[in-house]
Amino acid sequence: MSKRLLFEKTGNGIWISHLDLMRLFQRAFKRGGLHLKHTQGFSPRAVVSIALPLSVGVESVCEILDFELVGQDDLGFDEIKTRLNATMPAGIRVLEVYDSDVKIKHLTHLACTVTLEYDNGIPEGAEEAVRALFARESIVLMKRGKNGPVEQDIIPMIRSVEVSALNAQELLLDCVICAQNPSLNPAQIVAAIEANCPDHKPDFARIRRTRVLTEKGEDFR
Amino acid sequence: MTDKLQRILPTVQKPARYTGGEYNEIQKDPASVRVNVAFCFPDTYEIGMSNVGMRILYGVMNEMEGVWCQRVFAPWGDMEDAMRANGIPLWALESGCPVKEFDMIAFTVGYEMCYTNILNMLTLAGVPLHASERKGLENMVFAGGVCTFNPEPLAPFVDFFSLGEGEESTVEIVSLYDRAKQEGWTKERFLEEVSRIPGVYVPSFYEHIYNEDGTLKEIIAKEGAPGKLTKRIVEHLDDAYFPTKMIVPSTEIVHDRANLELFRGCIRGCRFCQAGFSCRPVRKKSPEVLYRQAVECLENFGASEITLSSLSTSDYRGLKELTDELIPYCEQSKVSLSVPSLRADNFSRELMEKLQTGKKSGLTFAPEAGTQRLRDVINKNLTEEEILETCRNAFSGGWSNVKLYFMLGLPTETDEDVLGIADLVYKIILAWKEHGTAKKRGLRIHVATAFFVPKPHTPFQWEKQITVEEYLRRCRLLKDHFYSKSIDYNYHTPDISRLEAVMARGDRRIAPVLEEAACLGAKLDGWDEYFNNDIWMEAFRRCGVDMEFYTTRGYGEEELLAWDPIDVGVTKKFLLRERRQAYEAKITPDCRSGCAGCGANCLLKERECDE
Numbered sequence: 001m002s003k004r005l006l007f008e009k010t011g012n013g014i015w016i017s018h019l020d021l022m023r024l025f026q027r028a029f030k031r032g033g034l035h036l037k038h039t040q041g042f043s044p045r046a047v048v049s050i051a052l053p054l055s056v057g058v059e060s061v062c063e064i065l066d067f068e069l070v071g072q073d074d075l076g077f078d079e080i081k082t083r084l085n086a087t088m089p090a091g092i093r094v095l096e097v098y099d100s101d102v103k104i105k106h107l108t109h110l111a112c113t114v115t116l117e118y119d120n121g122i123p124e125g126a127e128e129a130v131r132a133l134f135a136r137e138s139i140v141l142m143k144r145g146k147n148g149p150v151e152q153d154i155i156p157m158i159r160s161v162e163v164s165a166l167n168a169q170e171l172l173l174d175c176v177i178c179a180q181n182p183s184l185n186p187a188q189i190v191a192a193i194e195a196n197c198p199d200h201k202p203d204f205a206r207i208r209r210t211r212v213l214t215e216k217g218e219d220f221r
Numbered sequence: 222m223t224d225k226l227q228r229i230l231p232t233v234q235k236p237a238r239y240t241g242g243e244y245n246e247i248q249k250d251p252a253s254v255r256v257n258v259a260f261c262f263p264d265t266y267e268i269g270m271s272n273v274g275m276r277i278l279y280g281v282m283n284e285m286e287g288v289w290c291q292r293v294f295a296p297w298g299d300m301e302d303a304m305r306a307n308g309i310p311l312w313a314l315e316s317g318c319p320v321k322e323f324d325m326i327a328f329t330v331g332y333e334m335c336y337t338n339i340l341n342m343l344t345l346a347g348v349p350l351h352a353s354e355r356k357g358l359e360n361m362v363f364a365g366g367v368c369t370f371n372p373e374p375l376a377p378f379v380d381f382f383s384l385g386e387g388e389e390s391t392v393e394i395v396s397l398y399d400r401a402k403q404e405g406w407t408k409e410r411f412l413e414e415v416s417r418i419p420g421v422y423v424p425s426f427y428e429h430i431y432n433e434d435g436t437l438k439e440i441i442a443k444e445g446a447p448g449k450l451t452k453r454i455v456e457h458l459d460d461a462y463f464p465t466k467m468i469v470p471s472t473e474i475v476h477d478r479a480n481l482e483l484f485r486g487c488i489r490g491c492r493f494c495q496a497g498f499s500c501r502p503v504r505k506k507s508p509e510v511l512y513r514q515a516v517e518c519l520e521n522f523g524a525s526e527i528t529l530s531s532l533s534t535s536d537y538r539g540l541k542e543l544t545d546e547l548i549p550y551c552e553q554s555k556v557s558l559s560v561p562s563l564r565a566d567n568f569s570r571e572l573m574e575k576l577q578t579g580k581k582s583g584l585t586f587a588p589e590a591g592t593q594r595l596r597d598v599i600n601k602n603l604t605e606e607e608i609l610e611t612c613r614n615a616f617s618g619g620w621s622n623v624k625l626y627f628m629l630g631l632p633t634e635t636d637e638d639v640l641g642i643a644d645l646v647y648k649i650i651l652a653w654k655e656h657g658t659a660k661k662r663g664l665r666i667h668v669a670t671a672f673f674v675p676k677p678h679t680p681f682q683w684e685k686q687i688t689v690e691e692y693l694r695r696c697r698l699l700k701d702h703f704y705s706k707s708i709d710y711n712y713h714t715p716d717i718s719r720l721e722a723v724m725a726r727g728d729r730r731i732a733p734v735l736e737e738a739a740c741l742g743a744k745l746d747g748w749d750e751y752f753n754n755d756i757w758m759e760a761f762r763r764c765g766v767d768m769e770f771y772t773t774r775g776y777g778e779e780e781l782l783a784w785d786p787i788d789v790g791v792t793k794k795f796l797l798r799e800r801r802q803a804y805e806a807k808i809t810p811d812c813r814s815g816c817a818g819c820g821a822n823c824l825l826k827e828r829e830c831d832e
Contacts, residue, residue, distance in 0.1 A: 012241070015237040015240050027525075031244075046525075057231040091242060206223060
């Protein structure tokens with residue numbers, strides 16, 4: 001059975017790209033004296049697999065990484081976690097290590113928050129406008145496709161959006177969206193607001209993945 | 222609310238290089254720090270983090286109690302624009318503090334084309350460019366690195382230079398600063414005291430006077446300032462500080478691997494090579510120490526690759542002992558060992574075969590010149606037969622990729638020498654036809670020619686650089702004689718090499734040009750994306766400085782040279798003798814075949830050269 005770990009990517013760790021993160025983990029395993037299974041091939045590579053690549057700049061407290069160790073069956077989960085966390089850079093932290101045979105394809109939904117920052121205070125009517133926007137039957141955005149821009153309706157990929165004012169300057173969107181087949185990049189939620197509510201365009205938006213979910217809406221593990 | 226920088230980061234390329242926080246980064250409690258050093262590398266993070274010298278000195282300074290050394294790199298253009306637009310001054314990665322708040326600002330200078338980055342970084346930091354405009358102890362700018370063996374183009378901007386290897390002198394310098402700060406010295410007093418540390422050069426203590434023809438007439442040292450400035454070296458490398466707990470970048474850098482320095486100096490004496498002379502005397506680390514450091518480094522870094530570095534790896538006396546130990550270790554821990562700079566001797570061939578587990582990387586030669594005559598002139602002791610023999614062996618072993626590096630514009634070069642390159646390449650193709658085993662893949666020969674740049678402290682320090690037009694003519698001549706489709710030919714941009722020549726042998730009159738160019742927007746000149754020759758031409762024109770004076774003119778042997786006060790160990794007498802030998806196309810055997818008497822051994826007090 002392959003092992004799985006749950007980790008978070010926060011603070012300045014959010015600027016590390018997906019590829020760099022893979023290498024970072026490969027090295028952290030090595031530093032921790034944990035022998036990753038290598039690919040059999042011309043140039044053997046340590047195998048680590050991160051479930052859903054996170055965009056650079058997006059925070060997450062629910063990242064999933066699958067790995068296999070060679071030998072070392074006697075190592076406890078906590079020991080693996082401790083060894084990895086001992087050499088992690090700022091912002092990357094392993095939360096839990098466990099066995100899992102739940103296939104990644106069952107990770108169908110993501111819970112995330114989108115925080116809209118308004119430097120001069122939340123404009124009047126913004127909260128209502130954003131709520132109304134996501135109550136529409138369709139929101140069509142242009143998306144970069146393999147053969148140039150394509151139209152995409154994002155509403156079918158949004159399970160729920162709850163809007164609330166976090167404080168005088170920040171509007172919080174609590175969202176549950178599709179994670180795979182098709183997947184919605186939460187940045188599209190911000191793009192939808194910018195395109196459809198130009199008067200309520202935020203000065204900056206922060207995105208954070210909070211939970212990975214199954215079809216039934218339970219935590220994916 | 223998210224701060225300005227965090228809002229900029231999503232808009233720039235590779236944001237991870239601007240945030241710090243990597244594993245093994247040094248954090249200190251600011252309350253316990255008396256001296257803050259901003260260690261600036263005048264190029265991007267990817268280049269700077271690959272620099273072993275910077276990693277060593279970062280460790281050396283942070284080992285000091287009460288001292289916190291933090292890293293600063295040149296931002297890429299997109300980040301620079303955002304910084305300027307948002308009024309964000311240049312900061313150090315560890316604390317995020319602006320560079321302007323630091324006590325000392327250190328630069329390591331390894332490449333002439335990064336001079337404008339130094340000025341640009343000071344400007345982005347909001348630190349006055351000229352040493353004379355910085356009145357107090359704060360923002361004390363000092364610099365070291367191989368380029369500072371002729372520091373004059375940077376003289377007005379830098380408070381003092383630290384010449385040679387910094388493991389020991391940096392500690393002395395920073396300790397003195399610590400005392401100066403505690404005792405509240407003036408900057409003048411500090412500079413006077415620091416100039417007494419061997420290897421420290423305070424340019425403001427020297428006045429340069431010129432003849433009417435523009436050559437240097439006299440260098441007048443202020444009272445008490447040393448007339449001769451001798452570079453520092455570390456005698457016992459085994460005992461010298463070496464960081465085995467190195468920062469592990471979270472993003473990809475140029476040399477993304479552990480790096481082990483085998484020895485310093487070089488026994489070869491290629492007459493164009495600055496490092497070959499200025500890094501003498503030859504001192505090695507013992508194989509035992511290296512093995513221990515390699516294992517510590519790898520375990521701490523988690524790297525999957527380690528490289529053995531030096532100027533000429535085959536000349537490392539302990540190479541067999543070291544690799545006998547290291548190869549099994551690397552195999553067992555799935556680390557690939559790379560050994561660059563191997564010569565074409567028998568042991569190296571065996572070693573190469575041992576290292577080739579599966580992958581067949583290319584074969585690289587740097588004959589530098591196309592004919593034996595010219596190779597003798599430059600003292601590059603590599604014969605055509607050696608090259609062909611190695612190629613034959615490699616081809617029969619399945620290799621089919623060869624890289625060849627040459628220089629054009631070397632002293633005494635004729636068209637015959639240029640065509641000698643084409644001839645050599647042709648012979649390699651024939652060797653492949655005869656011995657190649659992987660014929661299906663086809664042969665690829667990459668040929669690159671660089672434009673010869675005469676460098677200080679070499680036997681060619683007086684030489685002319687040929688004109689850009691002549692260089693291009695020779696490139697075309699060569700190109701016209703490459704008939705095979707297997708050949709990829711590239712040549713260096715001559716404009717950069719010409720500037721490099723000006724900077725390398727420049728004097729203080731180059732400083733205003735640098736400043737003007739930086740002001741006009743010159744930066745990241747080592748990058749094709751940014752190098753703009755027009756800016757430079759405009760800067761030279763505005764300053765009324767003639768580039769030809771520093772390039773095609775050639776320097777007289779009797780002439781006082783701007784870098785004459787700087788003693789790198791190798792004597793001028795020796796360099797002149799080597800120059801004569803060059804003109805007679807006579808080689809000087811390597812140091813182990815007999816000491817050629819370069820003089821660098823005089824820098825050693827406790828041991829012999831190449832012991």
